[in-house]
Amino acid sequence: MKRNILLVSLVVLIALLIVGGYKIFNGKKEPLNPSRPITITVWHYYNGNTKDKFDALINKFNETIGVERGIVVEAKSHGDVNQLANVVYDAANKTIGSQVMPDIFAAYPDNAYRTNKLCGLVELEQYFSQDELKEFRKEFLEEGRFGADQKLRILPIAKSTEILYLNKTYWDKFSEETGASLDDLNNWEGIVRTSEKYKNYSGRAFLSIDGNANYMLSASMQLGTEFYTYSGDRAKLNFSKDIAHKIWENYYIPYLKGYFIKSGRFSSDDAKTGTVLAYTGSTAGAAYFPKQVAFSEKEVYPIDIITLPYPHYENGKPYAIQQGAGMCITKSDKAHEYASALFLKWFTEPEQNIDFAVSTSYFPVKNESLVKNKILPLVDKTEVSNEAIKKSINTTLDMLDTHILYGNRPFDGSYDMRALLENNLFNFVQKDLEKLEARVATGEERSKVIESLISEENFNRWYQQFSQEVEKIMSK
Known part of the structure; x- marks a missing residue:
């Protein structure tokens, strides 16, 4: 009996060492190595206070999870949503003088759809479990599904209306x-x-x-x-x-x-x-x-x-x-795709997501984050550049109950x-x-x-x- 208990304990210990030391990923060795960090590029269209907040959260990620897992996130703003759409499309189309496609880019469905036809976007079900996806507000998530297969190719990270x-x-x-x-x-x-x-x-x-x-x-x-x-x-x-x-x-x-x-x-x-x-x-x-x-x-x-x-x-x-571009992951290699997904998972966790939302007048994307008694106390405590931000958040939270958000x-x-x-x-x-x-x-x-x-x-x-x-x- 003692021998069986010892054997089971040994198996569990070995498993923990494997998972803790090497990180099993989809049945394979995790593609990240903290001693050899990789860089993840993110293109967005945020400006002003929104860009400042996004940059601050990226710094927080790089200094914590990034160091632990070997990920460095670098972000770049491309002006406004239309300018970003054009830059992404040119990159995907490999237009002369265009830049290399980023690992992650912000997009509305129309631009994501045409970009996917050129270079391919990651089907996010590969990196997000069904339980993880159920945490998101349904209509936010559904907006990111397109194509004949209706696969999820855009992850909501912050929404507006x-x-x-x-x-x-x-x-x-x-x-x-x-x-x-x-x-x-x-x-x-x-x-x-x-x-x-x-x-x-x-x-x-x-x-x-x-x-x-x-x-x-x-x-x-x-x-x-x-x-x-x-x-x-x-x-x-x-x-x-x-x-x-x-x-x-x-x-x-x-x-x-x-x-x-x-x-x-x-x-x-x-x-x-x-x-x-x-x-x-x-x-x-x-x-x-x-x-x-x-x-x-x-x-x-x-x-x-x-x-x-x-x-x-x-x-x-x-x-x-419903507005607010989601984030797409460009098809590349397992290490960059996985690191990109890891960053997006971190960003959409309530702590980061609510922090971003109350500072910028976007609203968070997960059901547990879209609760008045979670958001409003933080809204009251947060120093914002314009009181209109706090009032718009209150109105938006009411609209989640009274309006149907459509895309x-x-x-x-x-x-x-x-x-x-x-x-x-x-x-x-x-x-x-x-x-x-x-x-x-x-x-x-x-x-x-x-x-x-x-x-x-x-x-x-x-x-x-x-x-x-x-x-x-x-x-x-």
Whole structure:
């Protein structure tokens, strides 16, 4: 009996020595060696405070887990998400003058999908167990699956959505004098009515919309129809004339009538100059909400903020777009793939993930991290660059219970379709605004010109033109 116990103990000891000293990995010797550290490159699009926080966490990893396991993580920002997408695509395509593909890069599904066709992305099920994947919020994880096999190729690390930002200081005065209510700002029809009231009250536009593609996609879902139908890697437009007309009424017409405007690169720029009172924008951009309004160099006034959930249509469902690029691992060798996965596992653990979230206005990705009593105490203790960050986090946590977060599947042509949705209707608006001013300058009455531009004939012209542009992309 004693001999059997001794034998079992010896086997266990040997196993522990093997696992502890050599680290078994998928039935093989672990590919990492602390005495010969490897370098993992990460490309992202973070800037400002978000980049600083990401860099600080990478330093923490390098000084702890990195030293223990033989990993050095080096990160580089490539400006904004579109610049990053282009740099990654050029690298994957081996364009002349392009850089070598990184081990890890941030990507939205559309860019990850087209990159995967060029160089191959790691199927993350190889490095994450089913139990580990179940820890993530389901819709965040599902966004990272694509292709005929629906394998997971994008790991969520920090998410955001869109909300309504409002200049509280000037809203309070406007509301007191006109009876305008915050309740009217939870739906698009109410926002249009409020915008008209504000235009009559101040002579200024009320709203700016930061994400045009997000507006189109979420509006379609809110009105009961997904923008596309899917068949494998292909998709077809599913954008009825009725839904298009609803968007026309609550997007194009308010812009033509001066209720909405977007003159800066970002909507927060228009809020900063007092050009608008409110805007829809990413929660990840909360730090950019202005702390003061500058009507001119001499007219500068401090303001407070209200954050509200993303609006939906009166008779529609409360959909909002989920944002925040996930991380992809480029296919390479086992050591670099494994080290990349190890870093991402560490980054998405609650301690690091919540720390990153509360400092940057993103929100964490695991179910156990998305709990108010875990996040809010840290939010209260954390020094942030802008109080808008804390308020946006509170609003976002509420939206996780009240809204459905949506992300469309990538498909052949989806990257180009995203660009079309972002620019097509907005550019149509801008051209018609130019026509409006030109015709008024020749003596035509503004109200009559507006009526001609918002006509059914002009709507049909846009809808036909948009459909033709879609066909060019989808038929490639």
